[in-house]
Amino acid sequence: xxxxxxxxxxxxxxPTRSGMFEAVRNISFSxxxxxxxxxxxxxxxxxxxGRSILRLIRHPGILEAKRIALEGEDLLTKSEREMRKIRGHxxxxxxxxxxxxxxxxxxxxxxxCEAYRLHAKASKAEAREKTIKMLEAVLIRDPERxxxxxxxxxxxxxxxxxxxAMMLIPDPQILIADEPTSxxxxxxxxxxxxxxxxxxxxxxxxLIFISHDLNVVSAFCDxxxxxxxxxxxxxxxxxxxxEAKHPYTRGLLNSLPQLEHPVDRLAVLQxx
Amino acid sequence: MALTTDQEQRKRRRKSSFxxxxxxxxxxxxxxxxxxxxxxxxxxxxxxVMPIDPVLSIVGESASKSxxxxxxxxxxxDKPIIVQFFIFLWDVVRGDxxxxxxxxxxxxxxxxxxxxxxxxxxxxxxxxGVGLGVPLGVIAAVKQGTWIDHIARVVALxxxxxxxxxxxxxxxxxxxxxxxxxxGPGRLDIFYVxxxxxxxxxxxxxxxxAGDTSVFWNAVSHIILPAGLLAYYxxxxxxxxxxSFMLEQLDQEYITTARVKGLSEHAVVWRHALxxxxxxxxxxxxxxxxxxxxxxVLTETIFSWPGIGLYITTALxxxxxxxxxxxxxxxxxxxxxxxxxxxxxxxxxxxRAK
Numbered sequence: 001x002x003x004x005x006x007x008x009x010x011x012x013x014x015p016t017r018s019g020m021f022e023a024v025r026n027i028s029f030s031x032x033x034x035x036x037x038x039x040x041x042x043x044x045x046x047x048x049x050g051r052s053i054l055r056l057i058r059h060p061g062i063l064e065a066k067r068i069a070l071e072g073e074d075l076l077t078k079s080e081r082e083m084r085k086i087r088g089h090x091x092x093x094x095x096x097x098x099x100x101x102x103x104x105x106x107x108x109x110x111x112x113c114e115a116y117r118l119h120a121k122a123s124k125a126e127a128r129e130k131t132i133k134m135l136e137a138v139l140i141r142d143p144e145r146x147x148x149x150x151x152x153x154x155x156x157x158x159x160x161x162x163x164x165a166m167m168l169i170p171d172p173q174i175l176i177a178d179e180p181t182s183x184x185x186x187x188x189x190x191x192x193x194x195x196x197x198x199x200x201x202x203x204x205x206x207l208i209f210i211s212h213d214l215n216v217v218s219a220f221c222d223x224x225x226x227x228x229x230x231x232x233x234x235x236x237x238x239x240x241x242x243e244a245k246h247p248y249t250r251g252l253l254n255s256l257p258q259l260e261h262p263v264d265r266l267a268v269l270q271x272x
Numbered sequence: 273m274a275l276t277t278d279q280e281q282r283k284r285r286r287k288s289s290f291x292x293x294x295x296x297x298x299x300x301x302x303x304x305x306x307x308x309x310x311x312x313x314x315x316x317x318x319x320x321v322m323p324i325d326p327v328l329s330i331v332g333e334s335a336s337k338s339x340x341x342x343x344x345x346x347x348x349x350d351k352p353i354i355v356q357f358f359i360f361l362w363d364v365v366r367g368d369x370x371x372x373x374x375x376x377x378x379x380x381x382x383x384x385x386x387x388x389x390x391x392x393x394x395x396x397x398x399x400x401g402v403g404l405g406v407p408l409g410v411i412a413a414v415k416q417g418t419w420i421d422h423i424a425r426v427v428a429l430x431x432x433x434x435x436x437x438x439x440x441x442x443x444x445x446x447x448x449x450x451x452x453x454x455x456g457p458g459r460l461d462i463f464y465v466x467x468x469x470x471x472x473x474x475x476x477x478x479x480x481x482a483g484d485t486s487v488f489w490n491a492v493s494h495i496i497l498p499a500g501l502l503a504y505y506x507x508x509x510x511x512x513x514x515x516s517f518m519l520e521q522l523d524q525e526y527i528t529t530a531r532v533k534g535l536s537e538h539a540v541v542w543r544h545a546l547x548x549x550x551x552x553x554x555x556x557x558x559x560x561x562x563x564x565x566x567x568x569v570l571t572e573t574i575f576s577w578p579g580i581g582l583y584i585t586t587a588l589x590x591x592x593x594x595x596x597x598x599x600x601x602x603x604x605x606x607x608x609x610x611x612x613x614x615x616x617x618x619x620x621x622x623x624r625a626k
Contacts, residue, residue: 056531088534095532100525105547105623115533150623167532 004173004206005031005053005091009066012048012057023048023061025230031174035200035207037221037238039214039252041269045230046210050176053208054091055083070174089119092167093176094196097183098159102151109147112166119170134165138195157188164196174206181216193220214241214256226252304608311604312364315597316357324591329373360597369598374590379598382583387602388473389459390572390579394564396476396495397502402557405507409514410549413522414541424511431508436501440574443497455493457576464490498575502568506560513556517549524548551622558614565606 012024024045029036038046048057055075057063068075070090075083095101103111112134113127122130128147135143138161151159160180167175177196181189197220200207211217217224218241226234226249234246244250254267327343335343348356363369369379412424448456455461459475468475468482476495479488521527522545530544569581580599587595619625 054532056528084534084536086534087532093532095525095529097525101529103526103530103544103547105551105621106544114535118534152624163529166529170534 003030003032004071006067006069007049007053007065008068009064010049010052010068011064012045012052013062013064015060015062022230024052027227027230027232029225029232029235031206031208033204033206034223035197035209035221037209037211037217037224038227039211039217039224040227041212041252044227046227047178049227050093050178050208050210053174053176054087054093056087085119088115088167088172089170090172091174091176092170092172093178094160094163094167094180096179098151098154098156098163099183101163102159104151106150107147108149108151108154108162112162112169115166116169130169131165134169135162137199138162138165139191140165155188156184157192160184160192161195164192164199168199168203171203172205174208175200176208176210178210179212180209182211182213189216214252218242300612304612307608308601308604309361312361312597312601313357315600316360319593319597320353320356322591322593324593326593329591364601369601370594372587372595372598373592374587374595379594382595383580383598383602384473386578386580386583389577390565390581392474392476393495393499393502393571393577393579394561394568395474396499397564398506398557398561400499400503401506401510401560404503405510406514406546406553408507409511410518410541410546412511412515413518414537416519421515424515428508428512431504436505436568436570437574439504440498440501440571443501444574447497454497455490457494457574459491459494459577460487461490461494498571498577501571502564506564509560510553510556514549514553517552518545521545521548551618551625554614554617554621558610562607562610565610566603 007030008028010024010027011022014021014023027045027049038049040046048061051057052063052065053068053075055063055068065076070086075086078086102108109128109131112131113124116122116127116130117124120127132143132147135146140146140158140161146154146158146162151162154162160183164180175196180196181192184192193216196207207221209217209221218238221238224236224238224241225232226236226244226246228248234244234249236244236249241249242253244253248269251267251269255269257263257266326347327340327349330347331339331343344350348359351359367380369383371377372379372382375382408424408427412421415421444456447454464487468478468484468487471478471481475491476488479485479491518541522541527540527545530540535544566581569585571577572579572582573585580602584596584599584603586592587599
């Protein structure tokens with residue numbers, strides 16, 4: 001299997017008053033046409049890793065890597081203008097909370113059309129037709145109405161499906177999903193995941209699924225990277241996550257409550 | 273089936289959307305009425321408690337006792353003050369503000385003459401101020417911390433802190449006196465006065481309506497410096513506010529979304545971020561516009577601009593209470609109207625406010 005994406009020796013640093021803070025420390029991984037999970041606690045660098053792939057690290061942050069290659073082409077050598085052709089078009093990202101990640105004063109249809117027309121030189125009518133189809137693909141009922149609605153009129157689950165539609169409409173090869181269900185009601189999490197899974201599978205895309213939810217990741221992904229303090233501490237097959245060896249991974253697993261084996265007091269990670 | 277019920281619902285919504293409009297209008301009208309009555313009451317009381325004898329300023333100091341008493345009764349000052357207030361209120365509603373002592377003409381006529389002058393000046397000033405201030409604020413926010421940002425800050429600071437009479441006089445000295453690029457004080461050169469018929473009272477518009485471009489360009493050369501000064505003042509405020517609103521919006525997640533889509537920085541900033549800044553900016557612009565419409569006394573004095581600021585000040589200094597009260601009502605009305613207008617714009621630009 002050829003690799004869609006290869007990341008070698010990625011480091012992301014932020015200058016602070018007390019010196020350089022390394023959010024991501026020298027990590028390497030690759031992604032094929034598969035579903036790769038990245039798990040870790042808050043601040044472990046998983047979101048920054050996702051954003052580095054798009055080269056969207058905000059100003060004081062410094063991105064260093066030997067190579068970030070998309071189908072063999074190094075993204076680090078690209079100009080900002082060339083990067084814009086890759087963002088959305090080749091690599092896309094769904095973010096955590098649709099309440100904040102959709103522009104509140106723009107009609108939903110316009111936001112999706114904008115993403116499509118940017119990369120696919122299409123007429124307005126064509127883009128509209130395609131958008132309606134895409135909204136149907138993410139199981140939005142009455143897409144015509146949603147097209148003309150504003151984000152605040154949508155529920156969280158609908159908002160996230162709209163986000164998925166918007167990010168998949170230019171037909172990218174890689175989707176980065178940065179905690180796509182963390183802000184959602186538990187009852188709609190599964191629905192959103194299933195829609196995303198189906199679309200990613202149909203299109204033969206690569207998916208990077210960033211989450212702190214071990215259960216979701218092990219059920220949903222093929223392979224899992226476990227990150228801690230900016231490093232990848234362990235890589236394993238998702239279905240074998242429960243056989244993980246690294247003490248941090250074990251610690252994470254132990255801190256989950258289990259229905260079959262209830263305990264009085266949940267284990268807490270030992271940090272030394 | 274689901275579709276038909278949905279359509280029915282929408283039809284019902286359309287039908288019932290008629291009455292909220294009337295309700296809304298009623299509420300607005302009520303608020304305006306209450307605000308205006310309150311404003312009139314306060315100005316009326318201030319007018320009455322001021323140690324100015326309105327009778328004396330009419331009949332003069334050497335009038336006999338009987339003349340004085342007759343004038344006193346004619347003015348209705350023998351009635352209880354609350355009755356006087358309602359008489360005053362009724363007069364105002366009919367558009368009768370009494371006569372101005374200074375100009376010996378009905379105050380209403382005076383106001384119709386002076387307010388358009390201020391309106392013209394303030395509008396041109398605000399248009400220039402917004403046209404330059406908003407882009408300046410946006411650029412300062414995008415280039416935060418760079419020398420461009422610092423220059424924008426200094427420019428705004430000067431606008432805030434320089435006294436307008438000083439910049440105004442220096443401006444006149446340089447551009448009118450030395451360079452001769454513009455015309456001097458007043459609204460028109462003397463030989464252009466009264467050529468065109470008065471329709472709106474705003475010379476720029478009236479001259480265009482009459483199709484007289486020479487009058488138009490003369491008026492432009494007169495208004496450009498005072499309007500530019502007012503514009504500079506409002507630019508200072510608007511650009512600073514725009515900058516802080518923009519910084520707040522550029523931090524939001526939907527900006528990242530726009531970048532992830534592959535949009536250019538230009539589209540991210542001017543379409544996505546500025547689209548969200550429009551809403552709070554409306555209030556800022558409306559406030560600054562209202563401030564200019566009150567009449568900027570200093571600017572109007574320096575440029576001999578026959579506007580409402582100059583009118584009210586002159587009236588105050590000569591104890592011409594009818595004119596002061598009339599002017600206050602106009603200023604109050606302007607504030608209330610601008611408030612309603614910016615509320616409407618809010619609803620138009622922010623889909624969440626509907």
